[in-house]
Amino acid sequence: MATAEHRLAYTGVTVDFGATRALEDIEFAVAPGEIVGLLGHNGAGKSTLFNVTTGVIGASSGGFSIDGVHIDRRLTPREAAQLGITVIHQEPALAPNMSVLENLFLARKAPGAAERRARAQEALATVGAELPLDMPVEALSLGERQLVDLARGLLSGEMKVLLLDEPTAALGRAETDALHELIRGFAARGVAVVYVSHRLPDIMEVCTRIVVLRGGRLVVDGPASGFTPAKLAEALVPDLRSLDFTHVEPGREVMSVTTPGGPIAARAGEVVGLFGMAGGEQFGIAAQLAGAAASPHAYELDGTTHRFASPAQAIRRGVFFVPPDRDTEGLIASETALDNVMLPWYAAGPSRGWWVSARSGAEVYAHAREALDIRGPSADAEVSQFSGGNRQKHLLARWLYPAEPVLLILAQPTQGVDVGAKLDIVEAARAAAGRGAAVIVASSESDEIASMCDRAYTVLGDRLAEVPRSESFNADLLTSLLTIAESHAAASHATEPHPATPGRA
Numbered sequence: 001m002a003t004a005e006h007r008l009a010y011t012g013v014t015v016d017f018g019a020t021r022a023l024e025d026i027e028f029a030v031a032p033g034e035i036v037g038l039l040g041h042n043g044a045g046k047s048t049l050f051n052v053t054t055g056v057i058g059a060s061s062g063g064f065s066i067d068g069v070h071i072d073r074r075l076t077p078r079e080a081a082q083l084g085i086t087v088i089h090q091e092p093a094l095a096p097n098m099s100v101l102e103n104l105f106l107a108r109k110a111p112g113a114a115e116r117r118a119r120a121q122e123a124l125a126t127v128g129a130e131l132p133l134d135m136p137v138e139a140l141s142l143g144e145r146q147l148v149d150l151a152r153g154l155l156s157g158e159m160k161v162l163l164l165d166e167p168t169a170a171l172g173r174a175e176t177d178a179l180h181e182l183i184r185g186f187a188a189r190g191v192a193v194v195y196v197s198h199r200l201p202d203i204m205e206v207c208t209r210i211v212v213l214r215g216g217r218l219v220v221d222g223p224a225s226g227f228t229p230a231k232l233a234e235a236l237v238p239d240l241r242s243l244d245f246t247h248v249e250p251g252r253e254v255m256s257v258t259t260p261g262g263p264i265a266a267r268a269g270e271v272v273g274l275f276g277m278a279g280g281e282q283f284g285i286a287a288q289l290a291g292a293a294a295s296p297h298a299y300e301l302d303g304t305t306h307r308f309a310s311p312a313q314a315i316r317r318g319v320f321f322v323p324p325d326r327d328t329e330g331l332i333a334s335e336t337a338l339d340n341v342m343l344p345w346y347a348a349g350p351s352r353g354w355w356v357s358a359r360s361g362a363e364v365y366a367h368a369r370e371a372l373d374i375r376g377p378s379a380d381a382e383v384s385q386f387s388g389g390n391r392q393k394h395l396l397a398r399w400l401y402p403a404e405p406v407l408l409i410l411a412q413p414t415q416g417v418d419v420g421a422k423l424d425i426v427e428a429a430r431a432a433a434g435r436g437a438a439v440i441v442a443s444s445e446s447d448e449i450a451s452m453c454d455r456a457y458t459v460l461g462d463r464l465a466e467v468p469r470s471e472s473f474n475a476d477l478l479t480s481l482l483t484i485a486e487s488h489a490a491a492s493h494a495t496e497p498h499p500a501t502p503g504r505a
């Protein structure tokens, strides 16, 4: 039962989007210092609950209270900030070409210039970010931008509630640890924290309590100490099936490329991983192959040398790419679900020779929806109305079903999606390989590579090592190999003179 001792208490929050009930009668409260892990399948309603709390949308009924003061109307985002509610997203909503200082006070009441700088510096110091105030935000790493976002929350006054929406999805281990440390620090000072993540180990590491939503309803609320990872997975998806794929005998060599670290090849029927650090070279190699890099390199595709200067050139040869950031690089938020899958293909047409499906767009979409178990509104709804995991499935559908890929390149395809959706995506990618494609998965998540791939390469700077298929091909092995490569790289940096690498001054 919510009392004035609770910092944040939801009271019967229900949200309807037309005929879709996204949340039903949600009730739970968070005390000062508590860190609640909010979990749920894609589409369970987590983002919707955050959006109600921050005033992005209004609840259809019910509301919430902050320190016992009930709020039963839709706040403006500015009012929410003034009440001490801060939200951190995976991709912070900052103005990229404005400075750190300008972003800190964007849409906030700003004091005079000198005080502004002093307060900005203080807020940045509190979150442990020593950043030049005049540096444009676009020059910062993702982790640094999240810290700027957190510091922004501190500048609105006393932070009471901190909502974290998949904050670590694109962060490396060290940045994740640092963020977790900060979260614990805020909680120790009485902030109520609600943490959304599909990374169960992250949740187990920092959360004191677990709340699970399923289909818009609260189904579990209990102390974190009562959960094992297996029990959590079970609470999230009670009918979770296990995935046990069979390796098919690979066919002809589809692709081979020479990278600074050595050759990489992929055959028809196999799923090959490129595993490296967060933001590492594996993503550069993926972009090269897909014609999405600024300076394209040549490589062999089906026995012919190609140098793709644009994604369109690569697509014409059957090289399809699912980029790492689905919302900014992949999908068009304001277009319909159907068009997001079919758009690149409308312009192609059968006369161009690479429109291989004789079916109509609606038929292709219906098939994709079933194959990937896409859930949400209808084909003519804007794709932005689907949950994160279901949006990701749309991007995948675009490159899996209207035409058959020759080489399919996936960058972190299961990032930020729940365990059930992960299985759907893995199965769909493996099925494409089974139909004869060569599939490349670039990732910084060892679990993702181990659960999808037949074999892999670890990529670190100009070091490359092949990890063949074997009994012991698993996430731990991949992580150990990358750690070994890292320590070798560090040792050779210490002993050899190294050419200067361009970096941020």
Ligand SMILES: Nc1ncnc2c1ncn2[C@@H]1O[C@H](COP(=O)(O)OP(=O)(O)OP(=O)(O)O)[C@@H](O)[C@H]1O
Binding pocket: 017, 020, 021, 022, 040, 041, 042, 043, 044, 045, 046, 047, 048, 049, 375, 376, 377, 384, 385, 386, 387, 388, 389, 390, 416, 418
């Ligand atoms: N603007 C909208 N219009 C219509 N339906 C919506 C809208 N926003 C969300 N929904 C629907 O509400 C439900 C809950 O979605 P929500 O984004 O809150 O899920 P989620 O738990 O955050 O999922 P994910 O982990 O995939 O991000 C889904 O069925 C979704 O399709």
